Amino acid sequence: MKKIIYILALLLSVSSCKKGLLDTTPINQKGISDFYKTPDDAFQALVAAYSVLDWSGFGNITLTSEIASDNCFGGAGTGDANVRQWDRFESLTDHNTDAWTKYYTGIYRVNVLLQNIDKVDFGTNAALKTRYIAEAHFLRAYFYFDLVRMFGNVVLLTTPVEPGKYSQPQANPDDVYKLIATDLKSAATDLAATPYASIPAAEYGRATKWAAESLLGRVFLYYTGYYTKTDLVGQVSRQDAIKLIDDVINNSGHALVPKYANLFRASGGTDFAGQNNVEGVFNIQYTYLGLKDFNQQNGNRWQVLIGIRGQVLLPYYKGWGFATVNPKLWNAFAADDPRRANSIISISGENLTSQYVLGDQSQYTGYFCKKYTPLNTGKPEDMGGDFQIDNYDNYVAIRFADVLLMGAELNLFSNLSVAQNYYNKVRDRAFQDANHHKILTSDATGLQLIMDERRFELALEGQRYWDLLRQGLTVAKQAIDNTGMGTDFNVTFRAETKGLLEIPQTQISLSAGSLKQNPGY
Template sequence: MKRNINYPFFLILATSVGLGSCSDEFLNPDPKGTLMEDTYYSNPDEAFAGLVSVYDPIGWQTAVSYINFGAANAASDDHVAGGGGPNDMETWQRWSNYTLTETQGPQQDYWDRNFTGVSRANIFIKKVEEGIPGLSDALSARYLAEAKCLRGYYYFDLVRLFRNIPFYIEPLTTDNMREQTQVAPEVVYAQIEQDLKDAIAVLPPTVPSATEGGRMTKGVAQALLGKVYLYQEKWGDAAAQFAEVNGVPGGTSQYGYKLLDNFGDIFRPDNKFHSEAILEIVCSQGGARTWDHWGQFYGNVATTMFGPRGYSGPLYYSGWSFCPITQDLYDLMLSDPRFEATIADLKSLEENGEAQYEKGYMNTGYFIQKFAPLVEFAATSGVRELNYPQDYIEMRLADTYLMEAEALIESGQGGGAGSRAYQLLNAVRDRVGLGPTEATLDNIFLERRKELATEGHRWYDLVRSGRAPAALGDRGFVAGKHEILPIPYNELLNTNLVQNEAYK
């Protein structure tokens, strides 16, 4: 069922750096963390604004360049970088063809985004723990839980992308900022686990979508903790967390999560906060943003990035032709019921005389449909390219079903008919009319590739499963090196940080 949501939402506030209730200094702390003004956090309104600033980086799409999930798409075997030429969005090109260096690649964007989030969370947590005048105990507890969940989210992104990172849970000062050293990944993972456990104990099971859509909930924190366990190969712990989120396969879980009946409805901009969405990053055309608002876009810029370049025809507006779909994924999806909701076949449209488009760099003729720049939902104010209202669902129920199935198989449980792993895998398949199959690791990862295609998960799945060298070797992927990104060059200057060994 479609739901038309009224704006603004909580997270639409959080995607804007320029909130009027706070000073620019407060909202733009140094990416590596500095103390905020001592005079801030003097009342509940300022506490809420501070919480919004902790959420803020989760919605960033622009930092040094573009930082949306398209970069990870470009690095996978399902896409090439595309765009207007080999130097267009060089950060994505370098990841796509595995010519990353410490100065060239998307790493600075990911570093800045996530360490900004960590720094803001550390400051916020300290201020709330010290006490904010007028803020009730209940709100203090909830705000702390949200901030810890967010800190866990940011640190998880950092440790899985860079592995060897500096780690701190207290606000940094100008005196000790450059004295930080990297720690073992296990140290970071231990804190992530603790933060998420603390959050789970306090966060509300659900929130009202019309007023609080996008805020952290118990279900989000448990799904994230399950994923954190999965990356550490703590299979039993991962399966237990996912079971709490997923409930009975095909049914409605304790948090109200349920697979949608129609696969295509998952991605419609007029169907926000539906029952399948777990972690949803809010986008809106309500801000009427222009190019003057770099770093403060409300809309989903990935929509324009993925659209066909110089397009004329029905359904779509033109885009910038990034992340064209490979022939391999096209062939895999062609007979799958999810094909039309996943792939925009511009090649066939042109061959049938229904449309024309400019052939961008590394064009295949196949583009991303799930985030296509549809005429139906285009903004009528501001710069159209910057204001598409489609949310990015970073975690959804089919994803957690398949992760639980994987964890169960890895923990030694069977995947034959009647097993829980079998039920989870085949609930995803049954939704789109596919018959049952045994829950093996190969079948689960194949289903993930098809179900979650173009949503930014494929590269991470290849890396964590050890499948990346075989799938990406012809692109230049080197085992033992390209599973992580290099530490950004600027972070090595006048600090104690050292480059990841393979990039030295």
């Protein structure tokens, strides 16, 4: 076994999932020296990097961060204590191995592609090479941003690690963020400004100029907030970030779906807007076509984890009861805010109490995640799949409403009218009228309104924890600490961890001392 698990021997074990971007022929253990010759070789290597986005339920940052936030408890079964460590900021050996392995595998695959792409004969199609390189830069930035947010002190790799050099030191987070910024700037520059309506359906899920600009805006806001800086490591100023986000809003062709309920299958029903609708700026693609093959990792494996534990309560299908929703989130919504019932399953509110069986559900609150929850109609078994691994709803990693709220936040102190306009668009869509405006001001009060709106608009989509951290550890602790619901629901955010997760202990042991554990663990 190599010193660090993220250094994997196999680059190109690509699984075909027959869905848009990932509809490609699998490659099995083909040697690099025999591989990088044709544009199709380069494309398949790029697909190998994209495919890592699908990996693992336990390694999914959305699940982990929702449980770590004030939105959810760990939940799951009474014997599933390994879930609640995220909720309670407790140590558990190798708790985050899935995430660590996932991201470094993706980074490795990108680095191998970038190292070898000059060997490919693109003929006269230089633009295709430029596109593949830009998409690879986007993916590396995406992987590293999740990794550095989760662990803070990570290893920075821009080339494949050579044999015998597996023990690598942790980098200063600033150096990681500089790579993220430069990768995203490169991607945003080199990817074509193709409006959403002109993107072929077969290319849904691929990085676009708009996805790169949006992610760069997200990185800017997180880095400058969490580290209390004025710019993104000298690479992106606030004015730069404003231009990037304004460009997405004004020129991408992305827009809000007319009704909030239609964003997700569980709330939209027959009016669901579709898996790759106009609001999705960057969507991670999933499919049921693994068809019970546990070696494939193309299904949405975290989707089943949040389903109602062990029972079918129509229209919902069974799951494992992870991330039970904190009543604080339900109660925080205005009573007339339609997003509440479209985001959260209320057992009593949907008249399911008489049917619901508690069983071995831990930390039962009466509320479950509705967004992305499995549904009985169109369940994997109906299509020959397995309910544990073959759920197929795409994850909207960057949604246009999020971009609007980033735009409102970025413009708040320099162009209040623009900020107000972006903010109003989100609330008008949510309430289906223009009677619920709140007046923004260029101060902390106005900023708080935007942060509150992010809480409601993006509830249970994986953004809340990071929004809390970038407001400061004091704000995060005030929100996340939980008492008064019984000892099983007591949560204490430990500021000494700085909100970072525990680096897997096995990785520290294998690193021969080059990896140091984060504070608090």
